[in-house]
Amino acid sequence: MPSEPQTADHAVPEAFDSSADVIVIGAGPTGCTYARTIIDEAPDARVLLVEAGPAATVPPGLHVANIESSSHRTAVQIAFQGPFPHAYPKLSHDEVARADHETLNATLTKRPGLWSLAEPSGPSDFPAAQASSGVGGMGSHWFGACPRPAGSERIDLIAREVLDDAYDEAERMLRVGNDRFTDRRMAERIRSRISRVVDDGREPSRRVQQMPMALVATPTGVHRSGPDVILGDAVDRGLEVRADTLARRILMEGGRAVGVVLEDRLTGRMTSVSARHVVVAANSVHTPQLLFASGIRPAALGRHLNEHPQVSLMAVLEDGDALGDVSDAAGTADGESGTTGVMSDPSAMAIASSGVTWIPFDGDRFPFHSQVSHVDPTTLGLSDAEVATLGPVISLAFFLPQELDPENRVWFSETETDWRGMPAPRFRYRLSVGDRRVIARAKETLKDIANSLGRPLKAEEPRELPAGSSLHYQGTVRMGATDDGASVCDPGSRVWGTENVRVAGNGVIPTSTACNPTLTSVALAIIGARAIADELRHKEKTCVSEHPFGRGNGMAPTTERSRASATRASVQPS
Structure with missing residues (x-):
């Protein structure tokens, strides 16, 4: 260290x-x-x-x-x-x-x-x-x-x-909007089935709904918001x-x-x-x-490193009509890259077919954030015969909150450098006992949701992804109310x-x-x-x-x- x-x-x-x-x-x-x-x-x-x-x-x-x-x-x-x-x-x-x-x-x-x-x-x-x-x-x-x-x-x-x-x-x-795909029949089917499992007792604002997405729906698909x-x-x-x-x-x-x-x-x-x-x-x-x-x-520089431990599962939507839903997305790209929606990207096509369903975090009642979307099965490396027998494939991804620990950190070498010649980063990262309990609970909840949609793809079990998979790394220059050694910047982000x-x-x-x-x-x-x-x-x-x-x-x-x-x-x- x-x-x-x-x-x-x-x-x-x-x-x-x-x-x-x-x-x-x-x-x-x-x-x-x-x-x-x-x-x-x-x-x-x-x-x-x-x-x-x-x-x-x-x-x-x-x-x-x-x-x-x-x-x-x-x-x-x-x-x-x-x-x-x-x-x-x-x-x-x-x-x-x-x-x-x-x-x-x-x-x-x-x-x-x-x-x-x-x-x-x-x-x-x-x-x-x-x-x-x-x-x-x-x-x-x-x-x-x-x-x-x-x-x-x-x-x-x-x-x-x-x-x-x-x-x-x-x-x-x-x-950002959450009304981009209100007319997608597949999205309605997905939300309705998941709601039966998780919405009981929730405030209206925290019930299953469309995910607010940074994109614009166009006649040819979607145009994502980049910088x-x-x-x-x-x-x-x-x-x-x-x-x-x-x-x-x-x-x-x-x-x-x-x-x-x-x-x-x-x-x-x-x-x-x-x-x-x-x-x-x-x-x-x-x-x-x-x-x-x-x-x-x-x-506190580099300390309190945390991300979203991630658990995922693929499900098959049964009694669904994928072709009918995909046709709702209307059309193919018109060749003007960067100005209209592009359907040649598989993830864009999947979003256009059903949007993204959001199961919001709801405290201890539902300590997860979930995004649910249609996946093009041809991108999964399945055989043509397997794809032909499947209904729509749905990706279920859970992001979990993590207990904050100042010992989880990125730190930097005084002697070694990275490929750009800057101080080389090193990581110390552990999940707590509480984090493990939430992960176990997430896996069981994922199976319940997959079964509400139809069944897990190929009878698979939920998978915990390796640390760092979420790409959502937080806390390393965290803000705080006072300069007490537990934060890097003030509430206005000034160091x-x-x-x-x-x-x-x-x-x-x-x-x-x-x-x-x-x-x-x-x-x-x-x-x-x-x-x-x-x-x-x-x-x-x-x-x-x-x-x-x-x-x-x-x-x-x-x-x-x-x-x-x-x-x-x-x-x-x-």
């Missing part, structure tokens, strides 16, 4: 190569949210968005499922795979079902578009941990489920009205995006960030850019990694002990959750970005009023949103 964290300042260069008001590090959903929100609310701000990986899609950040050509889609996925620039082998459903634990781990660390974070040699506590490297990050590959957390999942460090307003904006930004949707026209309005640019360290003077050292990964050239604000949105492993490399080491460094992403979430974290992470990014925009506008107004000639023609006209944010309630405990 590493030595006790220490703080250290790095030498500041005599002259910076360039400057920005805000440098955002990481072009996934939350990094793009920071950039877009600041551009919207402080239009004169100079914002630089840097990403270690390539800009592999047009537009940058496009969801890969929106790419019509399968060969093009594969090429883009490979571009996001960092140190593994090749297509991964695929195992059939039967091969996965027969696989031992080690083989299953190896399979789940080879998902297209992602690369493994596990230790390069020897066993890992977190074997299926993965990341994606490119403009769009994991948001170019994500499933798109956007439920709001409830009950114990919800963050109570932020005033309810402030957080709800941010959730509203996050749903608008991601194009390109978040960015919108921000580039046309002054946002600079630098791909293939690795942030090496944040330059500090005392507790204030003054700039960032950047490496052009194509040429190796190092530059230093001054900044008034720095946002680190690299992901739940690489965000604490950069803080560590920069000498910013709060005691303790710094004046102007903020963190973003799933790692900021401090609660134990079962539901997908992206909507929450985007909402928290909106709150942090609005705080930065408020500061920039205030400083700009001060500079204009104090300077005898102002700046150009003075401040840009104040928008309705700017006026609203200037009077918005501050972030505070509810």
Whole structure:
């Protein structure tokens, strides 16, 4: 394990190569949210968005499922795979079902578009941990489920009205809706059967329903929301995006960030850019990694690592008419990749046929979050004869909350480096006795639901996936109410002990959750970005009023949103 964290300042260069008001590090959903929100609310701000990986899609950040050509889609996925620039082998459903634990781990660390974070040699506590490297990050590959957390999942460090307003904006930004597939007969059948098993005693808002999804239904299928949707026209309005640019360290003077050292990964050239604000949105492993490399080491850095232990099962929907339901989705792709729905992607076709059914987390009554969707059986490696005899195949996935433990953590080597030359990450991760009880309960509940639909596929038992499989890694830069050593940042995502460094992403979430974290992470990014925009506008107004000639023609006209944010309630405990 590493030595006790220490703080250290790095030498500041005599002259910076360039400057920005805000440098955002990481072009996934939350990094793009920071950039877009600041551009919207402080239009004169100079914002630089840097990403270690390539800009592999047009537009940058496009969801890969929106790419019509399968060969093009594969090429883009490979571009996001960092140190593994090749297509991964695929195992059939039967091969996965027969696989031992080690083989299953190896399979789940080879998902297209992602690369493994596990230790390069020897066993890992977190074997299926993965990341994606490119403009769009994991948001170019994500499933798109956007439920709001409830009950114990919800963050109570932020005033309810402030957080709800941010959730509203996050749903608008991601194009989230739960009414996309109300006319799908298969979805109605699935929801009706599951409701009989789980809805008794639930509040109406927590009953079985359509999953809120970040996508738009089109006449040709679905168009998923990637970070390109978040960015919108921000580039046309002054946002600079630098791909293939690795942030090496944040330059500090005392507790204030003054700039960032950047490496052009194509040429190796190092530059230093001054900044008034720095946002680190690299992901739940690489965000604490950069803080560590920069000498910013709060005691809780990397601790409280948690994810959603995942249990899954395939079921066959009996007495179902798959062809009739698929025809509801209407049509095939029209060839305009990125502008309309694309039906050449099997997962898009499955969603278009039935939508996604959501069984919400409901406290101790139902301590799981479940997403249920139709699966194209031809993607499972089954024989044609097997497919011909099956009804619709339904995927049942349970995400479980995990007990929070500060000893579950990612930590970083002082001597070893990863493939990018940054401090190598290492994991310590254990499930508690309580976690094991919830997993056992989830397996029994999954079988009940599978039987309510018809039967488990090929009489299989529920499968617990290896640690890291959920891709929802939380807690490593968690927020807290006070700087007491148990958190990394305040409720506005500002890192303790710094004046102007903020963190973003799933790692900021401090609660134990079962539901997908992206909507929450985007909402928290909106709150942090609005705080930065408020500061920039205030400083700009001060500079204009104090300077005898102002700046150009003075401040840009104040928008309705700017006026609203200037009077918005501050972030505070509810």
